[in-house]
Amino acid sequence: MNKAKTSKNSGRRTRQFDCVIIGAGPAGLTALEYLARFHRSAVALGANGPRPRLLWIDRTYNLPGYPEGVNGRVLHNRLRAQAEEMGGQVRDETATKVEGKDGDWTIHLSDKSKLRARKIILAMGVRDRVPDIPDVEKHIGHFLRYCPVCDGYEHTGKKLGIIGSGGSVARHALFLETFSNDITIFLHGKSPNTLGRYRSLLKQKGIAVEPARIAKIIESRADPVSDYVGSGVCLEDGGERELSVLYGALGCDLHLDSVNHLNFKLDEDGYIITNIHQETSVPGIYAAGDLVSQINQISVAFGQATIAAVRIHNTLDDGPKPE
């Protein structure tokens, strides 16, 4: 079951999958599971690719069905095992280039081999921009967080910081009001003028604006044996601010290098635009997960991947063929 077809191509026998999924995070692995359950030949690439955002999650508490929370790696392993159990293949290689047309795509891989596919799902996710603060990496997913939609609830009533500039940081700060009335925007050296028309609204709402650069994260131990955790920031002007959490609002970069030349229609923030079937502007190529112009959430990635997989199954001209 779920074997890729073989076909003649320039005298060499090459495999053609019903679908190659580029990315093996929540979106890619969900699409793989669904396609495998439809007896479609499908492979998800990138098991050894850039770190999936899912793996930054210490414990998520907003995923429906997990009221006790779940660790990102545990969830990732379960998604992969479930897809493989159904016959889906997961490969380590990343995609380096995609060529062809609807029904006959060639995907070039990092090990110099190629795959052929009738359809493609893009599920490569995004990379969050990290602020230039010394030793900040070890605080990602802990003190430095990226998703108040995900975990703002856990910080209700606490001192919240948010780093960024322009209208984006202002809008994020206003959203943080859902959880606390002690919010500080850290412009990290940028001018308050970048806040533009939001300046007066922020003042009216009592949201503080700190222009000075953050020099370092203040660390303390939660208990005698735990790792050091962030508990605030030191500013370059000598000031200190106690914080429960610092959110990043610096934007992110999409992992689109391998497909940029196909000129997908993007929204004004650079995310891929799809229709309600998750079809991109390039016929035969679908997209799901964080790189799509929507809310970046695991549950959204699941839903979009499901829609794409069902649509692909139904539109492939030969219908289901269980052996």
Ligand SMILES: Cc1cc2nc3c(=O)[nH]c(=O)nc-3n(C[C@H](O)[C@H](O)[C@H](O)COP(=O)(O)OP(=O)(O)OC[C@H]3O[C@@H](n4cnc5c(N)ncnc54)[C@H](O)[C@@H]3O)c2cc1C
């Ligand atoms: C710190 C943090 C906490 C979060 N907390 C939550 C939470 O509590 N709840 C929630 O719902 N969401 C949370 N999120 C968001 C959630 O992680 C994402 O919405 C989700 O992981 C998106 O899934 P994805 O499959 O689109 O992308 P990803 O999980 O990023 O996976 C993308 C995959 O594509 C692969 N890839 C990239 N380029 C290529 C290529 N060229 N070829 C092949 N493969 C490639 C990568 O290696 C990776 O495997 C959090 C995010 C962060 C950073």
